[in-house]
Amino acid sequence: MPNPRITSHAIQRFIERVDRSASPVEAASRIRAMLDHGRTRPTARRWTGSRPTPGTMFVYSADEPQACLLATREAVVSVVSRDLCAASRRQRSAWSEVPVGYSRHHRSPSPMQVAA
Numbered sequence: 213m214p215n216p217r218i219t220s221h222a223i224q225r226f227i228e229r230v231d232r233s234a235s236p237v238e239a240a241s242r243i244r245a246m247l248d249h250g251r252t253r254p255t256a257r258r259w260t261g262s263r264p265t266p267g268t269m270f271v272y273s274a275d276e277p278q279a280c281l282l283a284t285r286e287a288v289v290s291v292v293s294r295d296l297c298a299a300s301r302r303q304r305s306a307w308s309e310v311p312v313g314y315s316r317h318h319r320s321p322s323p324m325q326v327a328a
Contacts, residue, residue: 218243222281222288229293230279243288246273246281256280260297 218240226239234242250273255264257272260280264270271281271288282290 216247216283216285216287218288219290222291225291226279229291229296230276242276243281243291246271246276246279247283247288249273249275250281252283260292 222243223236223239226243227234227236231239231242250271253270253272256270257280260270267284269283269285271283273279278294280292281288282292
């Protein structure tokens, strides 16, 4: 992959989602290593649950098997982790079990609605 810039958002997401103990400099270095040694794909691996969009590339590296870089030709724009994606899948699964017509914001009818 060419030499895309690493956005501050990607650095923050690496720290937040992959290694909370990493400094911004270390996170940028590890992202750069993923770019240098990783495999770039036009489609996401199954565990990410991401749908490809035109121009988006997914970078995976054996050095950081729990992470995926979301990139364009110009920049690494974000980082996702296996844990984040697994939590997102669990949340979507829980929502699929909610009865039709129910909303988390559901309110009981007002007395005026009941009287009508």
